[in-house]
Amino acid sequence: MAQRSMIIVGAGVGGLAAGCYARMNGYDAHILEMGERLGGCCTSWRRGDYVFDGCLHNLGGTDFGSALNRMWRELGVVPQLRMGAFTEQVAVERDQGEPLILYADLDRLSARLKTLAPADADRIDRLIAGARFFAGFDMMGLALAGPAKRYAALLRMLPLALRWRSMTLGDLAKRFSHPFLRAAVPRLIYDWPEQSVLMLLYFLGRLSVGDLGWVEGGSAALSAAIGKRFAQLGGTIRYGARVRSIIVEGDRAVGVRLADGDEERADVIVSDADGRTTIFDMLGGRYASHKQRLFYSRPEDRVEMGVHLSFGVDAAFTSEPHAIVIPLDPPTEIDREVRDRLFVQIFNHDRSYAPPGKTVIKVLFGTSFNRWERLAADAAAYQAAKDRILGAVGAALERRFPGFLDAVEVADVATPITSLRFTGAGHGYEDSMSGVMSSLFLGRRRGRSLPGLADFYQVGQWAGVPGVPFVAADGRNLVKALCRKEGRPFVARWPSDAESPHPAFAALA
Ligand SMILES: Cc1cc2nc3c(=O)[nH]c(=O)nc-3n(C[C@H](O)[C@H](O)[C@H](O)COP(=O)(O)OP(=O)(O)OC[C@H]3O[C@@H](n4cnc5c(N)ncnc54)[C@H](O)[C@@H]3O)c2cc1C
Structure with a gap:
């Protein structure tokens, strides 16, 4: 032929x-x-000596036994790039007291949750049981499967899907009696309360087997x-x-x-x-x-993760988790929304983002495409809006990490207009x-x-x-x-x- x-x-x-x-x-x-x-x-x-990542938090297929890992091999990603597993997904912090750390180890997570909220033990057990199901269920790998395998998988997953089907993390939080769990649960997947509980279970299960990890050098x-x-x-x-x-x-x-x-x-x-x-x-x-x-x-006006603030910081942050949600007390107006918390990524799991002893810190939040589109029509107003956000977020990070502002060497703000310019798509x-x-x-x-x-x-x-x-x-x-x-x-x-x-x-x- x-x-x-x-x-x-x-x-x-x-x-x-x-x-x-x-x-x-x-x-x-x-x-x-x-x-x-x-x-x-x-x-x-790249900004100066730092690499600011615009995409990957978790990559499906870092588990070497998964179907997606085979695809990454076919596409030359494996073994060219090293892949790693996260030991935790996020730490949700509070003003006083220990944070809630979403450990990848399900036994450790279960023990931590039950110590924190013994009265919620039954609910915690149900959650962990759902997560364990996904540990052995390579759902994302079905993207490569034929219809027969997909339908068989659907039957296997049906009971779990029916139990949790339309429940969001926000809904789930209301079922817990412990006040901090009620506040923290909606933040567990990228600080995104509308995420499905099934997504949380999937993340927990797959993280526990080394999937949804990171790839060296990032996106x-x-x-x-x-x-x-x-x-x-x-x-x-x-x-x-x-x-x-x-x-x-x-x-x-x-x-x-x-x-x-x-x-x-x-x-x-x-x-x-x-x-x-x-x-x-x-x-x-x-x-x-x-x-x-x-x-x-x-077109969706709301763009989740639409604003990226990246900082190149002359400090190592070795003892911090790679992602945290920090409370803002008092709540602060940032990008025209009063926010009571920030989702912060700390790129300390892969040292290729920054020179030795230095770290990239990134804050992401949801925004309105239309507002940024209007702002972009006036270059000065657009820049001023970016500067205001940078100032407010920088001040919040200084409160969490004293000395932060002095250690910042370079900073960068990307908006939905940046995405539009570079990929042709900016809407949510x-x-x-x-x-x-x-x-x-x-x-x-x-x-x-x-x-x-x-x-x-x-x-x-x-x-x-x-x-x-x-x-x-x-x-x-x-x-x-x-x-x-x-x-x-x-x-x-x-x-x-x-x-x-x-x-x-x-x-x-
Ligand atoms: C902030 C953020 C975080 C994310 N985090 C994750 C994550 O943790 N894990 C994960 O798996 N996924 C994540 N994603 C999703 C993932 O990045 C995307 O779904 C995926 O990269 C989309 O790839 P694509 O090839 O479909 O499209 P795109 O990446 O949009 O590629 C389209 C390409 O077409 C080009 N193009 C457009 N118009 C034209 C034209 N007229 N002529 C020529 N070329 C054109 C663009 O320049 C671009 O290169 C994230 C996305 C975002 C925005």
Whole structure:
């Protein structure tokens, strides 16, 4: 069979993974990336001697026995990058008294919770039992499974899903009698009270077996490793190549037109770019389904984790957990919201973010896209808003870590407008546990293909669900589906020394 060609719009993890598997399966794969670097949302940036990470807190597939770990191997992440497990997920602090530390060791966690709140022992036991179920249930790995395995897994999980189905962490907290547990439980997963209890159980279970850990070098290193694998497989990336439109002839996608007027053609066109831009700008909305029109007509204003404040600090923070929630007393107005706490990441688990003896500290919070969009229309107002936030958060961190402000060497604020500029997507993303579960168990997705348009596919978080492993699995699954359609076996292989580096590798390294 003659080699088929594939153009992929966007070098996010979804696009890169699609490219790698396309190359493994004989496609001539070429990525067009509007920016100057790969990774999309899964990125980091350098400020002085420090690396500020814009994405990964927990990575699915750091457990070496998990299905996702195999995929990371295929994509060249393992063994190139070291992976590590967290011994705890977060410590929720309070004004007085010991913090609540969410230990990865379930026995230790159970003992700690029961010492803190003996009257809540029954509820704690139920929670730990749910977590133990997930320790042996590689739910995220189902992203790579076929329908039979997925349905069997669904049956196995059904009793647990029915028990906790629509309960949020906020709801769960109300069931505890101990006042600090009631206050702390909603904060346990990224300080996000609307998260499902199932997500908490999943995290606890998987953390206990070393999954949902970290990868050395963080987000940019992970993306670069996949980019390197793509180049070694013979794939090519053209940077600074913003795709304006997809060329369609007779209801068949045949190529793309770039902002600079260039045209490139291929047998198959794949978009990893954000869904609204792809469907309504690049394709003029001609092939949008009713469901898609509805979904994209109501962009989420709320962006969870929309503001990133990163500090490069000349101090080691060795005795701190890698994530803490600190109370703000009195509550403080930051970014137009009165906040009574801050979610703080301390990058002390992986020393590649900062020079020896120094540390990156990051604060993340939810915000409004529309407000930042209005602010961005006035450069001075935008900068002033960022400075105000930096001042307020810096002062709060100084109270928690005396001497902090004097030790700060460099600081940086990223907003939803920063994301918009670098990835094309700035709005919030509906990220519900039910969405993740219906994608994993039932294979339901927002849409890979568009009705009436041949040879065009979407990949990544706008086609499925967000999450670095999910979008990578999506790239794999797309190529698998294409192979099935063409009646040939799907090939997924690990890097071997036999593969000589592609010339493009030198440019990427
Ligand atoms: C703050 C934050 C924290 C997160 N934390 C985690 C975490 O802890 N664990 C986890 O697993 N996931 C996490 N995620 C989610 C994860 O980062 C994303 O779901 C994933 O990286 C999305 O990848 P993607 O390839 O689908 O899309 P993107 O990363 O958005 O990539 C799209 C690419 O397309 C390019 N592009 C767009 N338009 C065009 C165009 N017109 N022409 C050419 N190129 C174009 C963009 O520049 C970009 O490179 C987090 C996300 C955020 C924002």
